[in-house]
Amino acid sequence: MSNSLTHILLIDDDPIFRLGLRTALAEFPNLQVVAEADTGVTALDILRRRQNQNAVDLVILELSLAELSLSQQLKTDYPNLPILLLTAQSDPTQLAVAQEAGVDGYCSKGSPVDTIVGAIGQLTSGESFWEAFPAFSQSIPRSVPSPRWHNQLRSQGLQQIEAALVLVKQQLQSPNLTNLDRLFWNGRRRELLAARWLVNQLLPAQVIVVERGEERKERQGGQGGQGGQGRDSRLAISRQQGILVPSTPSSSELTQVLESSQTFDATLAKLQSGLTNLTGEILEIDILQTDKKRELLGIILQKVEAILAELRFSQITMEQLAEKRSLILQDLWQVSVMDFFGRYYTLPWGNRELAVVDILLRDAAAVQGDILDRIPFVVELFAHQLFDTPLIIDNVSYPAQTPEALTRSGILLQNLIIQLANGVISPLLNNFADTEAIKQNFYNQQLISSRDIARFRNNLSWRYRKLQLLDEPEAIFESRHHLLVLTDTGIKRTAIYAPRTQELEQLQGLSFVVSIAYELRDAISPRLRGTVSWVGRGVVYFLTQVIGRGIGLIVRGVIQGVGSAWQDTRLGK
Template structure:
């Protein structure tokens, strides 16, 4: 089946990756990496130059015939037609999402994608990323990319993604289908390697799979081979499913990755020791399904599927369906609303999963039922969106955000409390009717001091969402739309939502914790008894004491914040770096003593460990080489003395 030559432009700052990709695509004769760029400015200049040259030579292009050797493999005489799309002389742009990560002055990857789509609407862009976070894929879709693929993808997967993106195809496979496709593709590729070698060595003597004889031993070996491959495939599928768990620790993830590599190596050894035999009955049964996936070189051209109509996705190389906007010409550089929609959509999707607190720190929201907890987080997200809209409408300057920080958080807390409990809700306690919301809002000062004033990154988050100011990540500023800034924005937003939710529930626990109507409407069924409620309140009280006296000074001394985030399965804490020297200078009393104790421990502990190790080694030497040998000599003397006595007691021989 004829195909066409695809001319590629690679934009990536890593020269090693550019060289590796060029070498990886070299065997595929229908793919030509015509030029490279290490930054956005160079890439735009290259596109402009090629676009001008293409306009001059638009009618001088001739057909090209190239032999294809790709996956799926093509017959040797399959022609490759010239691409009728002459946009800038390039058929597809391969762009690194993290472009400009280390240099904020350069054009960022997502912004460059939008500029390319705005200048050349018909030119597809395939985004490559080393970060498979959902928020990055969502950002790629918002940027107007034609596709998305992980940089760690296997070469056949990347080739398939390139062909589909260039052919206006889509990546529609789900994660489950991707897991199944990986095992099937690898197994069929291993089956084809011996056949390709046989075809290259002696194509005239290649046996016909449907007529070649097969012995009982051959069939038995093929059954063993198929059984082993099926077991390995099942194990790989289970490991791939386990790796999708976002709550996996780094150690567990590394162990599973190692097991996956071992299984792949075992499958490679199995397919080498027991190669597929063309004459085996087992292979005859598999030939039709093989022709649908990766056909052998002995197959006919009619059996080769169109690469643009097929896609393969592996678990380690996530590919995502991204449809280009209908109005490509309307694409403009990312604004604050684009970044906001990306981040809010990512957080919204996490709220649909489990919200169990898996940290060692008790939270006020832990007492709520799952549905009430989710309702509260949805409400806070909506109120934040309304707050951002009001700030845009009011045309607040970035300098005023810091001054209005406390009032903004107070308004957010008050509005959320009113809507969550009901603005006109009343509560009957001991025959007295209370206006619930008004009573709860009386704890404003307590909530401000204990929770709201200590939420980090509020001004930075609002400024980034409203004015696209660079966001500091590890002391490096990142522009809006960069994967690093998107991930940090998501973390700050999630922590703000969780802290505001705690602020909403805290007055309820302080004033109406044991009211039966409150228990029935809001509390988790495991925390309905008065004893459990009081235990929960005491845990919260001790948490704030320990946080004020130990945890917070320790975090200040270590220049970090511990933020609560949604992982997709639970709520966890993640540390982020932040300079906190002004707070460290202002510490006094017990918190200051805690920092001195930590500093003293850091200064003394290594030396004390060395002293203990030296003394321990000395004791070991004395016990083993001095006392031990002495005891050994004493024991030896005792044994020899006993032997001499026994010899003296024996009667002399006659």
């Protein structure tokens, strides 16, 4: 790699990843990230503005943004500008399409920084770099033309889908889009993504021939032996023919995608209805305007869908999913905070500007402990979406695609996004509760006075104390979880059964005392009620049968005496 400074344009819709990569590349004095973009339109605008001064030497982009239209347009407008694909996806058909569209190199997002820097060096030197997968590191594949009509059909179909996706993305970025229109375009986007997946799976991709070691050495010549065109482990090796061909796609993958889409579509539809809090308990999102509440829940729903896709492509295992539960939730919370408030949103504070998101992210540990760690069934929901694992409902196992499993997964998803939304607003109430700019832009008009906000925060604080000291021990003792769900009329609370014996054994302090009090009440109450009932019946018998009859006889004697005296007086007259 030369000592000259390489100017890099980074295109990725994940702000956390962009920040991490920018920080990592800052350690190398000959590399400089001069601009960042989260959309293709922004990237093209940056390139046009930098044509004359500080021109970009290399583009790094994610596959979700490096669609055929963007890659082809970059190569058309800037044919000498190298493009490095840095993505978590490893689908060979996707990578082959990207290569045909003009991408010069590929690295996975899990690659070491030194590997990425080496790829940048090779691309800026006019070479290509395709990171090899471990299973095929001993041989480098090269493309062999497959039947022309197959290629043309596949290429034309993908180009039409990519063009339609670009139009849909432009529509979704419109600030004047109504809720109904947004629902329509989001559904259209999911249809196009499913169609693209089907085309990549069903239509034949390029056939790839594995070269022998001698042929590879002759072809590489003076090039460094590090680069190579890699393909993922889903390629099946045909040793008799010496070729690599895509293995037959599993039908379960399509089923997972369709079921996930159905669950998310149903949740998105419920977001368009009422979002009034009908639980009887205060929630953090109650302070938001209805439109802001709907926007926040929609953002979180999109982030959950995106992280499921990323986990699916990274081929995470069940064990890793359980281990990374807290990290996944924290990532979801962070990207939701940045997307909802805006990464660079600032507030005037005296003579300086406060970076709102940076301040909110400082409360990550508190939000993790108070809200995120308390969300139940996160691993079960993700495992069901990723691996089609059955869901246990009232001690009965329901396989994926059954109506019961679909309904339960929808409930778990709705509770997840509502609790994440509460976690997004919680640090806002702790840091900027009574700030006028925040009240004007986000708060419900009925909760904008200082007194109303103070009352709201106090009620919220008391709810968490009651939850920790009374409600949660009771729920643990009764083996149930309280979940927040979306209905046609608003947000309601529902209870579902789940064994919580381990949590019950770990209760300490006042929570343990509360559980003992409930147990004593359950043990004493029936006997006490029986005793009181028996004593009550005895008292009633004594009052009615003994005292009542005695009083009746006395009254009867008095009446008879009065009657006799009256009769004697009458006869005497």
